[in-house]
Amino acid sequence: MESASALNVVPKLMAYRIAALVRFFVVRAWKSVAMTGNGSDRFDVVVVGGGPAGLAAAASAAECGVRVALVDDQVDFGGQVWRAQANDQQAPAVDWIRTLELAGVQLFRGTRVFDWGSGNVLRAEQGDQLCEIGYHKLILATGARERFLPFPGWTLPNVMGAGGLQALVKSGLVIKDKRVVIAGTGPLLLAVAAYVRQRGANLLLICEQAARAALARFTFGLLGHPKKVGQSLALLKATRGVRFVTESAIIAAHGTRVLEQVEISVAGKNEIIACDYLAAGFHLVPNTELPALVGCQLENGYVAVDEYQQTSKAGTYCAGEPTGIGGLELALMEGQIAGFAAAGHHRLAKKFFSRRNQLRRFASAMNRAFALREELRNHTLAETIVCRCEDVTYSQLQKHRSWRAAKLDTRCGMGPCQGRICGPATQFLLNWSLDAPRPPVWPAAVEHLGTSIEGPQPEYSRIVRSA
Ligand SMILES: Cc1cc2nc3c(=O)[nH]c(=O)nc-3n(C[C@H](O)[C@H](O)[C@H](O)COP(=O)(O)OP(=O)(O)OC[C@H]3O[C@@H](n4cnc5c(N)ncnc54)[C@H](O)[C@@H]3O)c2cc1C
Numbered sequence: 001m002e003s004a005s006a007l008n009v010v011p012k013l014m015a016y017r018i019a020a021l022v023r024f025f026v027v028r029a030w031k032s033v034a035m036t037g038n039g040s041d042r043f044d045v046v047v048v049g050g051g052p053a054g055l056a057a058a059a060s061a062a063e064c065g066v067r068v069a070l071v072d073d074q075v076d077f078g079g080q081v082w083r084a085q086a087n088d089q090q091a092p093a094v095d096w097i098r099t100l101e102l103a104g105v106q107l108f109r110g111t112r113v114f115d116w117g118s119g120n121v122l123r124a125e126q127g128d129q130l131c132e133i134g135y136h137k138l139i140l141a142t143g144a145r146e147r148f149l150p151f152p153g154w155t156l157p158n159v160m161g162a163g164g165l166q167a168l169v170k171s172g173l174v175i176k177d178k179r180v181v182i183a184g185t186g187p188l189l190l191a192v193a194a195y196v197r198q199r200g201a202n203l204l205l206i207c208e209q210a211a212r213a214a215l216a217r218f219t220f221g222l223l224g225h226p227k228k229v230g231q232s233l234a235l236l237k238a239t240r241g242v243r244f245v246t247e248s249a250i251i252a253a254h255g256t257r258v259l260e261q262v263e264i265s266v267a268g269k270n271e272i273i274a275c276d277y278l279a280a281g282f283h284l285v286p287n288t289e290l291p292a293l294v295g296c297q298l299e300n301g302y303v304a305v306d307e308y309q310q311t312s313k314a315g316t317y318c319a320g321e322p323t324g325i326g327g328l329e330l331a332l333m334e335g336q337i338a339g340f341a342a343a344g345h346h347r348l349a350k351k352f353f354s355r356r357n358q359l360r361r362f363a364s365a366m367n368r369a370f371a372l373r374e375e376l377r378n379h380t381l382a383e384t385i386v387c388r389c390e391d392v393t394y395s396q397l398q399k400h401r402s403w404r405a406a407k408l409d410t411r412c413g414m415g416p417c418q419g420r421i422c423g424p425a426t427q428f429l430l431n432w433s434l435d436a437p438r439p440p441v442w443p444a445a446v447e448h449l450g451t452s453i454e455g456p457q458p459e460y461s462r463i464v465r466s467a
Contacts, residue, residue, distance in 0.1 A: 042134035043069040043106070045342045046122060048113050048290065049141030051079020053320025053331035053338075055096040057139045060339025060348070062103035069133060070105055071124060073112035073442075079143055080163065081328050084170035108133070114440035114448075116294045120315075123448070130448040137315050137342040140291045140303070141335060144284040144321035146188070147424045149372075150386045150394070151379050153253030154280070162192040162281035169199055176200030179275040181262050183207035183250050185370045186283035187327070194238035196279075204275055206239065207248040207264055209282070210370050215246055218369035225362055227329075249379050253278055283370050285424045286322040289441040308341035308349055309334055317342050326363030333359060377429055386429070387422040389415020394429070403432040416443060 045061040047054045050072030058070040076083050078093035085091035100107065108124070111131055115123040122133045146161040153159065160168070162182055169175050180201045182193050189206055197203045208215065222228050251263040251270060262278045264271050288296075291303045297312035298304065303322045305311055311318050319334035333356040340349035380386065382395035392412040400406035403413070403426060412426075413419030418441065419434065426432045440449060 042120070042136055043067050044135075045069075045137045045139060045339070046071065046133055046135035047139040047141060047339075048072075048122065049079070049143055049320065050074070050077035050107075050109075051083075051141060051143045051320060051331065052081065052093075052328050053143070053335035054079070054139070054141035055093065055100070056332045056335030057141055057317075057319050057339035057342070058105050059096055059099045059103065060336045061139070061343040062100060062105045062339075064340065064343035064345050064348075066343045068100075068103070068105045069108060069135075070100060071108040071111050071113060071122070071133065073110065075110045077107070077109070079331075084167070112442050113290060114442040114444040116290070116439070125444050125448060128445065130445075137317070138294070139309075139317045139319060139335075139338045139342055140294065140296070140311075140322065141318070141320045141331075141338075142287040142290050142322055144286050144325055145420060146281040147283055147285045147428075148280070148421055149184075149282050149376060149380065149425055149428065150384050150422075151250045151252055151280075152381055152384050153255065153259070155385055155388060156253050156255050156259045157257070158255075158259040158276060159253045159278045159280065162186075162188050162279040164281075165277060165279035166192045166195050169196055175277070177202055178277055179204055180277045180279065181205045181207065181264075181273055181275045182279045183209075183248070183262070183264065184279075184281045184283070185209040185372065186281065187366065187370070188281060188284070190232075190235045190239060192279060192281075193242065194235045197238060197242070201277075203239065203242045204273060205264075206242055206244045207250065207266070208244065208246045209248060209373055209376060210246060211373065212246045214369045214371075218365055221362070221365045225358075228362065247373070249376055250278075250280055251379060282372060282376075283367075284321065284325045286325065288322050289418075289420075289437040291316075291318055291322055293437050293439060293441050307337075307353065308346060309338035310341065315342075324360065324363055325367055326359060327366075330356065330359040330363055372428055380425075380429055386425055387412040387415065387419075389413075389417055389422075392422070397426060397430065403434050406432075407435075418442070 044066035046069045047058045048071045050070055058068050062068045077097055082093035085093055111124045111126040113122050113124040117123055120135050124131045146163050175196050178201055180196055180203050182189050193203055193206050222232055245266045248264055248266045251265050253259055254261040259278055261272050261274050286302055288298055288303055294316055295313045296303050302324050303311055303318040305318050305323050309317045309319050317338040319338040320331035333352045337349045337352050380394050384394045385391055386394050386397055390411040392410040396410050397406045406412050413422055423434045
């Protein structure tokens with residue numbers, strides 16, 4: 001995975017950043033008169049998502065002297081990969097944030113966009129406040145989330161996602177000497193395995209569902225990407241000596257009140273392993289709900305974009321994982337392209353095309369290697385809960401022929417996660433396609449639904465006005 005490469009990027013970023021700042025002040029001095037002159041009080045570019053893609057997009061757009069806002073639903077920017085480093089002054093995320101602050105980008109922390117209004121207005125909640133944020137151009141960098149596949153016992157305490165275990169340890173969970181099994185599929189498993197082992201976990205086993213041949217092909221493909229070879233070797237070194245099995249599956253998690261054992265099948269043979277934590281994640285699925293709500297076309301479940309990262313909706317761009325799962329460096333490349341393009345500087349955007357295309361080819365090979373094996377469908381039993389929000393079992397869903405029919409009958413996908421967990425699971429288990437999202441794409445206060453703030457639309461309301 002990408003964490004190692006982030007370090008190589010810093011020196012280059014520093015040089016690039018100094019040049020960028022010089023260019024920024026020159027452009028800004030030239031442009032500021034024109035911009036404010038025309039009296040527009042909307043942001044020129046609004047970026048939703050403060051992960052690597054969003055940070056890079058906002059910094060690149062701001063560097064072109066336009067007025068930019070960056071919105072993220074977490075208090076700390078950085079997204080899935082950098083958020084936990086937000087207070088580490090040496091961390092890449094802090095570097096990007098410093099650039100944004102210097103460039104006068106308006107930062108909306110802890111602000112979750114749940115709806116989009118015609119007239120290019122985003123509606124978000126910041127605590128109990130409703131924010132309406134107007135824009136000319138929009139960049140959606142809403143990232144990805146882990147896919148979970150239901151199996152008997154997956155709702156037991158201490159059974160969680162791979163990224164979930166990593167996030168808990170990042171926020172203080174003591175994992176030292178705890179017996180941990182990591183299972184599922186995807187490069188995230190190794191990143192999390194290395195992470196928890198470096199913090200003293202007793203890592204018993206890593207269960208990868210992909211077949212050995214698929215992994216061998218992928219590993220061979222790494223040779224064309226020296227940086228990835230370096231990262232993979234670092235992860236392999238950090239997990240040296242840990243049992244690693246392929247073509248495996250989780251049969252069940254066992255325990256009376258909390259996880260006690262995990263039952264796995266490796267090449268068709270079952271095994272029971274006593275453990276304290278089971279981290280089970282099945283690669284990533286894109287957060288496409290907001291892009292779809294805004295009207296961006298999806299292709300094969302991802303937001304379709306052109307070479308400048310513009311979506312099917314003119315003036316709306318998308319960068320990072322919603323356009324295809326590809327990791328940190330690809331997110332940074334796409335973010336910069338979208339940022340420069342949205343600010344009208346296509347020549348600057350073009351500079352990142354070749355590296356982006358190279359990383360996209362790598363990402364496609366990665367996603368092919370970790371595609372889910374058909375057999376995995378056999379491990380969700382009739383009584384297994386699939387929708388955790390509404391306690392809907394597999395057998396209740398199997399009575400139906402579509403997501404919509406099941407939803408109307410069982411309320412599957414109508415709980416707090418709005419189908420973000422059971423939706424992708426039923427797409428795999430039952431080949432169902434999900435409905436187009438309807439607002440709100442995240443739960444929001446009733447009084448914020450459907451209403452819009454009366455009178456002329458200020459840039460955003462009930463908070464502060466930009467300088
Ligand atoms: C759980 C998990 C752990 C990961 N760990 C690693 C790792 O250790 N190393 C690694 O290299 N890669 C890791 N990845 C892969 C990671 O997705 C990419 O490397 C990279 O972070 C992608 O950047 P991004 O900007 O596209 O998305 P993200 O980093 O996911 O950032 C998207 C941001 O948008 C915010 N957002 C989404 N919707 C809204 C909304 N409606 N309103 C406001 N804000 C919104 C999200 O909260 C998030 O902060 C992980 C992914 C996941 C899901």
